[in-house]
Amino acid sequence: MGTMRGRNNRIKYFFIDTVKALFNAGYGQSKHADFQASYDKDKTRKSDKIYTFSTAVAYEKVMAKFGDFLSKELGIEYERDFRQLSPDEIFVCIDKYFEAQKEKGLAQNTLEKHISALNKVLGVINPEIREYFTSDNRARWRDGVPQGDNDRYNRPDVIVENLHKIDETAEAIAQLQRLTGARIGDVKKIQIDEEHQRVFIPRSKGGRDRSVYFDRFQEEFEKVKEYKEVLDRVLEEKNFSEIREEEYYQALKKACRKAGEPYRGAHPFRYEFAQDRYDKIKEWSPQEQEQYYLRILEERGKSQKDIDDAMKRVKEKDAVAEAIISEELGHSRLDISRHYLKIRAR
Numbered sequence: 001m002g003t004m005r006g007r008n009n010r011i012k013y014f015f016i017d018t019v020k021a022l023f024n025a026g027y028g029q030s031k032h033a034d035f036q037a038s039y040d041k042d043k044t045r046k047s048d049k050i051y052t053f054s055t056a057v058a059y060e061k062v063m064a065k066f067g068d069f070l071s072k073e074l075g076i077e078y079e080r081d082f083r084q085l086s087p088d089e090i091f092v093c094i095d096k097y098f099e100a101q102k103e104k105g106l107a108q109n110t111l112e113k114h115i116s117a118l119n120k121v122l123g124v125i126n127p128e129i130r131e132y133f134t135s136d137n138r139a140r141w142r143d144g145v146p147q148g149d150n151d152r153y154n155r156p157d158v159i160v161e162n163l164h165k166i167d168e169t170a171e172a173i174a175q176l177q178r179l180t181g182a183r184i185g186d187v188k189k190i191q192i193d194e195e196h197q198r199v200f201i202p203r204s205k206g207g208r209d210r211s212v213y214f215d216r217f218q219e220e221f222e223k224v225k226e227y228k229e230v231l232d233r234v235l236e237e238k239n240f241s242e243i244r245e246e247e248y249y250q251a252l253k254k255a256c257r258k259a260g261e262p263y264r265g266a267h268p269f270r271y272e273f274a275q276d277r278y279d280k281i282k283e284w285s286p287q288e289q290e291q292y293y294l295r296i297l298e299e300r301g302k303s304q305k306d307i308d309d310a311m312k313r314v315k316e317k318d319a320v321a322e323a324i325i326s327e328e329l330g331h332s333r334l335d336i337s338r339h340y341l342k343i344r345a346r
Contacts, residue, residue: 012067014079016060018121023056025049048124062117069097086204087128088183088270089331092339094118094132098141111142128185136264151340152271155259162255169243170251172230174269179224180212181273181329184248184266188240192225196299199224201330210330211299213292217280274325274340281321289320296327 026034026049034047050056070076070093076085085093097118101111115138123130153159156178163171176187180199191200197215204210214221234243248266256263281289290311297307314323319334322341326334 009079010067011070011076011078011082012064014082015063015067015121018125019050019056019059019063022048022050022059022120022124023053026051027053048120050120058113059117059121062114063121066097066114066118069100073100082125086183086208086330087126087132088267088329090122090126090129091132094122094129094141095339108142112138115141131265132267134265136262152268152275153256153259153261153264155261156269156272158259159252159255159261162258163251166254167247167251168230169234170248170255172227173243173248174252174266175227176224176231177266177269178272179220179227181270181277183270184244186210187231188235190224190228192228197221204330208330210328211296212328213296216292270329271340274329277328278321278325278341281324284321286320289324290315293320293324293327296324300327 026047029049029051031047031049031051034049050059070082074093074096076082076093082090098111098114101114106114115133119130119133123133160171160174160178163174173184173187176182176190177184180190180201182190182201183204186201186204189201189203191202193200193211196211197213197218199212199214199221201210201212214224252266253263281292284292293314294307294311297310302310310323314320314334322334322338325341329340
């Protein structure tokens with residue numbers, strides 16, 4: 001496996017070089033010793049290294065294929081493009097990749113190797129992506145097991161009713177996600193901006209600020225303030241990571257069991273926000289949608305040229321409502337938001 005350089009940091013070779021680095025770190029080392037050290041540290045058996053030549057070769061092939069897919073199908077050509085993606089957006093790329101591989105008829109054991117390679121390599125590049133390699137997602141990528149109704153919970157109201165009975169803080173977190181589309185790691189960052197009737201989330205994934213506007217959603221805005229007060233009281237005494245890991249996820253699992261739903265973590269609430277808000281915005285007139293989108297672009301500090309270009313682009317595609325949702329989700333690519341909305345590209 002020779003070293004590949006001078007490729008202008010194209011995404012394919014960025015992935016291949018990452019595999020090489022993991023192999024160089026693991027070659028000649030004891031996998032057993034590293035696993036034991038991991039267990040002694042935090043009771044897990046994990047390692048970011050690759051120990052055998054055959055695994056390195058296999059992972060190189062997978063990552064090259066994934067890189068080609070990103071470049072040719074999604075327009076993500078360079079390392080810098082990939083590093084700008086949030087974990088959500090990387091997850092959507094992985095989803096699309098496995099949809100394409102299953103259409104080609106790849107065997108389950110081959111797909112499992114692809115899953116292992118992506119988990120290992122992408123997890124080193126962005127550790128937060130590992131959270132998406134759940135048993136449910138692995139099963140879906142490997143053999144097509146459906147994840148559920150449009151990747152949202154089928155009975156979210158029942159789940160939240162159960163959370164109300166189980167844990168007040170967990171209910172508040174879930175409701176804030178449903179009302180604002182906040183990623184779980186962003187819930188604690190939510191700020192209320194009364195003057196502009198919005199929720200502001202600074203430094204979301206990828207370092208991008210997010211705003212969700214509520215001047216036409218007053219009832220929801222009052223609920224956001226109510227649930228934020230509940231969470232803020234608890235945050236005075238506890239760290240959010242402690243609440244999330246030790247309370248929220250456990251309560252959500254129990255609430256899902258009681259509702260007869262498979263547990264899929266907190267992310268389905270983000271899908272629910274996107275789809276429900278899109279349905280409401282689509283009921284507005286074209287002029288109302290355009291004015292709303294224009295406000296978002298202006299408050300983001302976009303130049304007049306960028307605003308004019310963005311407005312022209314989305315109007316030509318009849319995608320103003322989609323663009324609004326994309327902005328409020330904090331996505332940099334419209335096709336990622338279409339994944340949330342289950343809309344085919346136009």
